[in-house]
Ligand SMILES: Nc1nc2c(c(=O)[nH]1)N[C@H]1C(S)=C(S)[C@@H](COP(=O)(O)OP(=O)(O)OC[C@H]3O[C@@H](n4cnc5c(N)ncnc54)[C@H](O)[C@@H]3O)O[C@H]1N2
């Protein structure tokens with residue numbers, strides 16, 4: 001029996017497997033919202049500064065700060081400056097009513113919020129010769145300077161950035177309508193097993209619904225991959241081989257990566273192992289639980305990963321191997337945030353296996369386990385927001401012990 005491979009060694013093997021497949025990816029230009037979840041193909045530099053002009057952070061009065069001594073001063077009220085208007089220059093001795101986001105008039109260098117003015121309401125726009133009492137204010141107060149968020153020409157987003165709501169919002173703020181994104185990696189996802197049926201079909205004795213397909217397709221899409229689904233393969237290896245051949249023909253737009261689930265352990269009908277015979281694929285144990293049995297190699301020169309069949313094993317395999325490898329090779333998606341947190345309860349773990357438990361981070365910052373270690377516990381997984389990492393040499397941890405937690 002082969003010696004189990006470490007988690008780090010297997011992750012490195014996945015990185016090496018994907019490195020060739022992801023070289024020189026083509027890119028295309030998409031409208032911003034269609035680029036959601038994609039990876040930026042080029043560095044984007046700011047075509048304009050943000051903010052584009054000095055503007056007010058408050059509803060109040062734009063003033064020349066040097067017009068107001070420490071004791072305060074009474075100033076004439078100038079014409080109001082609504083947001084969107086290009087104001088006239090501010091004359092000495094005047095204060096201009098200004099609204100949040102409105103352009104600071106030339107000559108003004110500070111804003112006094114309306115609450116600090118006497119009277120503390122804006123005069124009627126038609127009022128003549130109105131005056132206002134204002135306290136002293138330091139230059140720059142409540143002024144949002146042109147270019148203080150980003151200067152014109154500065155690097156806004158580096159190539160490889162995964163485009164989420166905040167990144168797309170920035171591009172819109174910069175006035176862009178389209179963005180150059182990498183063509184996503186195309187992944188063929190095949191779930192396997194005679195017992196597995198599509199959700200919505202009839203559930204007869206001995207059958208279960210396919211959760212792996214949805215779980216992994218959702219994970220992959222979130223990570224920016226394009227997923228090609230080939231349904232559920234039964235336990236006949238010839239039909240699985242036919243499916244894999246049809247998606248890996250070099251003359252017919254082959255997929256970039258193949259991921260299967262199930263059929264990799266030691267049962268009598270391990271369809272994936274059988275389908276891969278004659279191809280350079282290793283089936284090996286990784287010293288990890290869940291997700292111990294793994295397949296890795298190529299089928300018709302296309303990188304292949306065989307995840308074990310249990311749903312939690314699939315999710316853990318994706319999070320521990322494929323997602324980090326994509327981050328390393330493509331620069332996206334961003335790695336999961338890692339935190340060191342204390343355990344809300346004691347935990348035991350098998351000697352020699354890196355265990356990945358599912359947990360919930362509590363408001364007090366401790367982490368509580370959701371369900372036991374079993375890799376079939378999809379309900380407990382659905383309650384979790386974190387993967388709790390317990391190294392292979394650790395067998396017992398007390399309540400309060402520190403553990404590494406990956407936020408999902
Ligand atoms: N004698 C041994 N038996 C098993 C070992 C072992 O080392 N020796 N390893 C166990 C571990 S750990 C795992 S993980 C599984 C991996 O098995 P397979 O990858 O061959 O997967 P299957 O046998 O096809 O399925 C395992 C389990 O998952 C359910 N399943 C499969 N596909 C789906 C799906 N699409 N959606 C939902 N659930 C699915 C399946 O019904 C089984 O319950 O092997 C252990 N056995």
Ligand code: MOO
Pocket residue numbers: 288289290291292293308310313375
């Ligand atoms: O290693 Mo298996 O993935 O626990 O159930």
